[in-house]
Amino acid sequence: xxxxxxxxxxxxxxxxxxxxxxxxxxxxxxxxxxxxxxxxxxxxxxxxxxxxxxxxxxxxxxxxxxxxxxxxxxxxxxxxxxxxxxxxxxxxxxxxxxxxxxxxxxxxxxxxxxxxxxxxxxxxxxxxxxxxxxxxxxxxxxxxxx
Amino acid sequence: xxxxxxxxxxxxxxxxxxxxxxxxxxxxxxxxxxxxxxxxxxxxxxxxxxxxxxxxxxxxxxxxxxxxxxxxxxxxxxxxxxxxxxxxxxxxxxxxxxxxxxxxxxxxxxxxxxxxxxxxxxxxxxxxxxxxxxxxxxxxxxxxxx
Amino acid sequence: xxxxxxxxxxxxxxxxxxxxxxxxxxxxxxxxxxxxxxxxxxxxxxxxxxxxxxxxxxxxxxxxxxxxxxxxxxxxxxxxxxxxxxxxxxxxxxxxxxxxxxxxxxxxxxxxxxxxxxxxxxxxxxxxxxxxxxxxxxxxxxxxxx
Amino acid sequence: xxxxxxxxxxxxxxxxxxxxxxxxxxxxxxxxxxxxxxxxxxxxxxxxxxxxxxxxxxxxxxxxxxxxxxxxxxxxxxxxxxxxxxxxxxxxxxxxxxxxxxxxxxxxxxxxxxxxxxxxxxxxxxxxxxxxxxxxxxxxxxxxxx
Numbered sequence: 001x002x003x004x005x006x007x008x009x010x011x012x013x014x015x016x017x018x019x020x021x022x023x024x025x026x027x028x029x030x031x032x033x034x035x036x037x038x039x040x041x042x043x044x045x046x047x048x049x050x051x052x053x054x055x056x057x058x059x060x061x062x063x064x065x066x067x068x069x070x071x072x073x074x075x076x077x078x079x080x081x082x083x084x085x086x087x088x089x090x091x092x093x094x095x096x097x098x099x100x101x102x103x104x105x106x107x108x109x110x111x112x113x114x115x116x117x118x119x120x121x122x123x124x125x126x127x128x129x130x131x132x133x134x135x136x137x138x139x140x141x142x143x144x145x146x
Numbered sequence: 147x148x149x150x151x152x153x154x155x156x157x158x159x160x161x162x163x164x165x166x167x168x169x170x171x172x173x174x175x176x177x178x179x180x181x182x183x184x185x186x187x188x189x190x191x192x193x194x195x196x197x198x199x200x201x202x203x204x205x206x207x208x209x210x211x212x213x214x215x216x217x218x219x220x221x222x223x224x225x226x227x228x229x230x231x232x233x234x235x236x237x238x239x240x241x242x243x244x245x246x247x248x249x250x251x252x253x254x255x256x257x258x259x260x261x262x263x264x265x266x267x268x269x270x271x272x273x274x275x276x277x278x279x280x281x282x283x284x285x286x287x288x289x290x291x292x
Numbered sequence: 293x294x295x296x297x298x299x300x301x302x303x304x305x306x307x308x309x310x311x312x313x314x315x316x317x318x319x320x321x322x323x324x325x326x327x328x329x330x331x332x333x334x335x336x337x338x339x340x341x342x343x344x345x346x347x348x349x350x351x352x353x354x355x356x357x358x359x360x361x362x363x364x365x366x367x368x369x370x371x372x373x374x375x376x377x378x379x380x381x382x383x384x385x386x387x388x389x390x391x392x393x394x395x396x397x398x399x400x401x402x403x404x405x406x407x408x409x410x411x412x413x414x415x416x417x418x419x420x421x422x423x424x425x426x427x428x429x430x431x432x433x434x435x436x437x438x
Numbered sequence: 439x440x441x442x443x444x445x446x447x448x449x450x451x452x453x454x455x456x457x458x459x460x461x462x463x464x465x466x467x468x469x470x471x472x473x474x475x476x477x478x479x480x481x482x483x484x485x486x487x488x489x490x491x492x493x494x495x496x497x498x499x500x501x502x503x504x505x506x507x508x509x510x511x512x513x514x515x516x517x518x519x520x521x522x523x524x525x526x527x528x529x530x531x532x533x534x535x536x537x538x539x540x541x542x543x544x545x546x547x548x549x550x551x552x553x554x555x556x557x558x559x560x561x562x563x564x565x566x567x568x569x570x571x572x573x574x575x576x577x578x579x580x581x582x583x584x
Binding site for chain 3: 459464465466468469472495497498499500501502503504505508559
Binding site for chain 1: 453454456457458460463465510511
């Protein structure tokens with residue numbers, strides 16, 4: 001449900017993202033979630049550059065995606081995103097993709113990201129500053145978790 | 147475990163498939179599974195053209211992917227694949243991706259495909275001929291399921 | 293020169309579009325030109341759907357691209373585009389790509405598109421209505437050409 | 439003409455590389471040339487890792503591509519490639535793409551690569567060792583040029 005989200009990013013489907021079936025190729029929805037994750041960080045005031053300055057980067061550890069209906073070239077898609085949980089070294093984001101002005105779910109995703117050292121790619125605790133900013137944006141107390 | 151599979155497809159990582167972190171961009175592993183699915187069908191003697199002639203096509207309905215370690219440009223990757231279950235209108239494939247000559251798991255996936263009418267994209271029962279061929283290849287009786 | 297163009301489309305570089313060298317992979321600039329072409333048609337009031345209704349589609353016949361400097365993740369790029377010539381069955385577009393707020397040319401392209409029948413993909417004369425609309429937008433008389 | 443080349447690389451068109459028109463999206467042919475360039479270097483015994491050890495990398499400076507006919511999912515394509523000229527800091531490669539067992543040209547390309555310092559990306563003279571190896575493979579004396 002769109003109402004469950006405080007953030008969304010809108011993009012238009014590119015011709016190259018469609019396939020022979022005339023619809024968006026499935027792996028592109030995963031790409032869209034990646035784009036939306038970057039925009040989410042910008043929206044909450046914590047761009048990837050800010051994160052790097054805090055000595056952290058994020059890598060995708062696990063994703064589950066459901067494909068419910070189709071989209072095609074030139075469609076405007078809204079990718080809704082939210083942080084639903086923060087663990088010790090990881091945080092979970094939920095995504096739902098809808099065509100603009102429609103309540104028809106195209107795809108949904110549940111993604112687990114791990115905070116890592118940008119050099120060694122080793123897991124590290126989700127920075128307190130990030131917990132704070134995500135919690136403020138989502139209206140939750142993520143420090144209490146974990 | 148590689149030994150759990152009777153099929154694998156080998157491909158070499160393209161430069162364009164790497165990203166700024168110097169490693170394969172995550173959505174490309176989903177693309178690799180799509181390539182391996184097409185090759186699996188060829189391997190069991192049921193090319194996508196044969197499937198279309200039987201009045202069926204397949205669409206991805208759900209996928210769960212785990213990202214365990216990394217790969218980079220020029221690496222040879224082996225994508226292991228098997229059909230683990232056949233339901234009424236869907237079948238499940240498991241994928242595991244390893245660098246050639248290594249036992250280090252890079253990524254694994256569990257994918258649910260639905261058989262559909264190529265025109266209407268409506269779900270239809272997995273053709274008996276496909277159950278038979280998949281069962282013969284995997285050494286299982288998939289007719290008994292569902 | 294940006295001033296030579298009446299149209300531009302802005303997009304942000306996606307993480308997946310960078311490569312191991314840390315910069316945008318070259319073929320993605322060709323993709324950006326394709327995106328800009330579709331937006332150009334929208335900007336002049338002739339969406340691809342309108343074109344299809346006139347019984348025409350466009351295919352790329354030839355492209356020359358120069359790569360002058362680099363761009364990377366999160367950069368905002370402006371793709372400037374214009375129709376510079378219309379022949380009998382083809383038209384030429386020039387593209388120049390700059391980072392937003394910079395005069396540093398990243399890439400330029402010269403692309404020849406052919407109007408084709410959407411079904412047979414056979415070349416057909418550029419529709420008069422399209423010549424008119426492009427001419428009006430560019431401030432040129434394209435009917436005189438050819 | 440295939441006979442003009444001593445090297446080719448074969449690849450199979452992936453489903454994701456097709457578009458809504460049912461054919462390979464044009465920018466993917468540029469990607470195929472990039473794949474073929476890497477394989478060419480391997481074929482002449484000068485892998486990109488060898489090149490890096492010599493303190494050189496290559497970047498694409500200019501490309502002209504012609505699109506002559508179409509290819510689609512599952513097609514086996516042969517990308518023919520050769521070095522046709524070596525300048526001071528650059529070398530030129532020609533590519534021609536054909537479906538396997540057909541003489542129908544799908545696409546051709548003329549690409550100018552510049553040798554650069556891997557760190558600074560500044561142009562540097564094409565290493566003599568590379569001139570030698572390319573000349574030996576192509577049966578030409580590239581040292582004489584420039």
